[in-house]
Amino acid sequence: MWLIARRSFAQDWARLTATMLAVLFSVGLMSGSLQFALRAEAAVSGSDASEYARVDVLVQPRGTDPDDVFSVPQGEVRPGAIASVPGVAAVAGDAAVPVTVVGARGKPVTPPAGAATALRPWIPDARLSAYHLVSGRAPAADDEVAVVRHVASAGGLHAGSATTLLLPNSTQRVRVVGVVTVRGRGAVASGDLILGTPAAVHRAAGLRAGTWQGLWVKAAPGVTAATLRDRLVPVMRPAVVRKASDVRHRQSAELQGAGASIGGVIGMLASVAVFTGLFVVANAFGTLVRQRTRRLALLSAIGARPRQIRRLVRLEALVLGVVASAGGLLAGYGVSDVLTRLFAQDGFDISAGEVQVGWVALVFPFAAGVVTTQLAAWRPARRAARIAPIEALRSSTAEARGRIWPRLVGALAIFGASWMFFGPVFAVANDPTSVGIDRTIPIAVLILMGAMVCVSGLAVLAPFFVGPLGGLVGRLGMLISGESGRLARATITRSPRRVSSAAASLMLGVALVAATGLLITSIHQRANEAGRETLAADHVIASSGRTSNGAAPLPGDTTSRVARVPGVTSAVALTRTEVQLVSPKTKVSDGDPGDPVFLDVTGVSDVRPVLRFGGHLPALRPGEIGVASPLVKAYGLRPGRRIVVHGARGNVTLTVAGRYRDPSHLFADQALVAPATMAMLDPGASTSAVLVRGTAFARDLTAAVADVPVARVYDPAGYVRIAVASMEKGLRVIYGFIGMSLVISLFGMATTMSLSVFERIREFGMLGAVGTTVRQIRSIVRWEAATVVLLGVLLGVATSVGTVALLHVATGSSYIRVHLPWWLLAVVVGGAAAVTWATSALPARRAAGVPVLEAAKAE
């Protein structure tokens, strides 16, 4: 059997090339995504070097969120008499100010994936400091800093170079005097560090004299961290005293979680590739088995048992799987690189992670590729084993009329299985506490998964549609091409499975393209529309740099610079921070404490001149918060209610002043506060944009912000465009994956179509023998191709429209609408026709050219 499988493969490999490429691509996507995910994990969690490595005990302000291990708490701690507590060997004050460093080429330095950059004090005490100078010296003056190695390499900085720091309230010119590593790594778990003199950092953090945001404590020899902590608790009350090792463990646990969730997202995308690969291989092997009916029947006639025939097909799939998977692993490195670059553009830079060559990254995708091909060959193998030996003796292999019921039952079973995904949609949609993007994304993912399963169900049903459609196209063909149209009609209706398996691959491609196109155009249109409707400003100053958390923040003094420009009637800064909702608690039915709810809060002095929000929101006074309508319902934040949120400075009680709507989701998606309230929540809140009203000229504004490297002046339409684009940036990876899946399905289609032409070389020869011209044969193939296009496009567009309609209903989002632009339809139909022509007409041209006698001999 092995011999036959090997030889069959050796003989047919050329025809299987496209299938092999398809598998290669899907394994490549899989292994690339896996490598990327592992690398991202390494980048995110691998740098678990902690700046607390030498610290024994940390003293942090009251109200420190024990779950948030990365933000150095911004409350205040007074060292007081801590140094005199027995067992304390050394104490150092700590503070952290969010900062953006401008690199040598004027571009902000992006911190490693999922992390941030902070300005922190240089710790001179060697017993506490984990900072190791690899070049230069420690900062000694207020305008001197040391940077971690990642900042130096990513920003092209070295000891001696001058740079700019963008602080929440100002910009500052500094000189880099040293480069440090922490435990041998170029960055710490929380991201990049800029180390200034303690005095400079103390000032930048806006701390009162004698206070710090945290204290690092070293225990004297012989005193354990636990003992020291217990001694410090009563002395330092009300501050929180924790063992540094606990904080370090929490940090690495958190990082691993983050890495795993990135892996999850990528894994899900990779599963699209696996699905497409499965689909394509199943289709190709189905065609292959049909084509080899006679040979398989002969084997059965001379004593090959069904099991042996099944094994034969599977062995061949194994050879294909092994060869293609091995190639796919190589392709994976390319894919991983592309992904890395795509994500880096979005500020998610994982280049700090090492390229994975561990066995997981190799074995898992390889095994997945082999298993995929085996699964895909399962049904064709069974069908092969069922071929009656008598088939070998028939002079022409008429396609057996497939039984209707098993096909219907199979399709129904697949549609049933799709409820595995559609079912949970209701649960998510009816969960009152999920709002906005947290609700839309899971629903969309579930529906898309379900839709993929439905596509396979439709593929099973496809032969049923071939008869009527083929009749229709055939009739048209008879009108236009006369006799060859009649012949085409006969060939189409005689072997519906051949047409339908080609159409199935096309359907998958069309569905992928059309669904993506529908989503893009709908989201894009609506976002631009809503953005333009909402934005009333004449100019917008925004940042052109990016970090992993979105746009790089603007320095806080941008607004005052702009306000001085003649002709500006109002300049309103939008600041952003995230707070945790402490009270009211979210309602959870089954007794579990719900996930913590975070609110994205926008600080703005007066929205009315620059933004048109819906709803009724009075002018916000300090201590008041305006809440977006969907959240009012989800969390019970009715106007008049007092709520408690936990911000960077601890718990703050606020009163809900009213509700509003931001139809664009661009400016204040969840909550609004006045600048005074923002100062209570997070004094370091970053400025995301300055909205300007008035008759000022853009060039004057540009001149006013000229020395802020990341600031750009946009007109309203331009700002909306970049804001929407940055919102859509996350989708780029999805487009990439869909594009690659499309390529896979095209390969699948190429296999199926060209196999179906080769399958009929003999038939074409016969037609040639009875006087059919080459031109007529081509016309037959063309009409058949037209049927394939019609069927594939109909099913594919129907699937995508259905999917998007389902998305619209389930999410209720105004961003997802079923609106099929005519140009998209034209592109899809044109593309489908071109692809079908390329994959069928070209082989047909060759097949039709085969001399009659040779064709008659072909098996």
Add this chain to the structure above:
Amino acid sequence: MTQTTALAPVAQADSLVKTYGSGENTVAALRGVSASFARGQFTAIMGPSGSGKSTFLHCLAGLDTVTSGSVVIDGVDITRLSRTRLTRLRGEKLGFVFQAFNLLPMLTAEENIRLTARMAGRRADREWFRALVDALGLRDRLGHRPAELSGGQQQRVAVARALLTRPEVVFADEPTGNLDSSAGAEVLRFLRGAVDTYGQTVVMVTHDPLAASYADRVLFLADGRIVYELAGPTIDGVHDVMRRMEA
């Protein structure tokens, strides 16, 4: 080999009925055919096109299902066997030579010959293999693919494959149909030789009186029934019967 065992039936068909389609469109290919085939006997089956001779052979060899009736091969009623057991029986006890399409194009002549034995998981008798290959004049051709062989050589490879497992019965469906007269004669001479030398049982469907004359007896089918049996056929004798049937 004694006379009694030589004449004991190794294959037997009893009231075989085979119909295609259902309702008004029913077409009967076999309308109750009974025949027995003795060990070591060469039987030819003849009849005009559509007489059911090929269908009869297929049913007899377990390649096709029967509508009613039974086929007993070496004491086993093959119409009651499961697919797997039927296939195993075909591989072990029966050999086949078809008109065409009977070699796997990707295997060499030798691999094709050994294929049946390999699939049954047995090692072929090396002596026997050599004897067959020499008798069929295939020694120099073993490494060639079917496409590199002439029609006669291909058919001889098929005959060698059929005989290598020493089957109880060899079924041949128009084995000379695609061959010129000299290549056909070679194949027939060899089949005849196998019957005479090794006591091989052969059942062959043909429409060629010359081919039928190599057999020990000829069964004539018409309209799905056996209408005549001719023992010790000659070319003229077969022609006579055919003329009478057409009249």
